[in-house]
Amino acid sequence: MSFxxxxxxxxxxxxxxxxxxxxxxxxxxxxxxxxxxxxVGTNSEQPDTVFVVExxxxxxxxxASLRDPHVAAAIAEARHLLNGHFGGFRFEVxxxxxxxx
Numbered sequence: 675m676s677f678x679x680x681x682x683x684x685x686x687x688x689x690x691x692x693x694x695x696x697x698x699x700x701x702x703x704x705x706x707x708x709x710x711x712x713x714v715g716t717n718s719e720q721p722d723t724v725f726v727v728e729x730x731x732x733x734x735x736x737x738a739s740l741r742d743p744h745v746a747a748a749i750a751e752a753r754h755l756l757n758g759h760f761g762g763f764r765f766e767v768x769x770x771x772x773x774x775x
Contacts, residue, residue, distance in 0.1 A: 676710065677733040681762025683724045689755040690716060693724050696752050703744045708735030722757065733766070 685693050697714045708731035715725045730736040739745050
């Protein structure tokens, strides 16, 4: 069963685009850890917010990824861009009309 983590990352004023640039860099480590999809976006109505939607093999794979040294280092390197405001939701996928299973 897939797991979705969808959220918002608040950035310090003017730092949104730098965070986006970091988040969209090619990262095969995420795929190897069980990430099926990692989409990053912005919204002109919220200029200091980055939106992220992740689909993982499982909640456990997502949790384990946060302990991976490469992932932990990337998070630490981007922390100075964040303002501490986070939002979002998580859920176990029940299905989709776009794919089998």
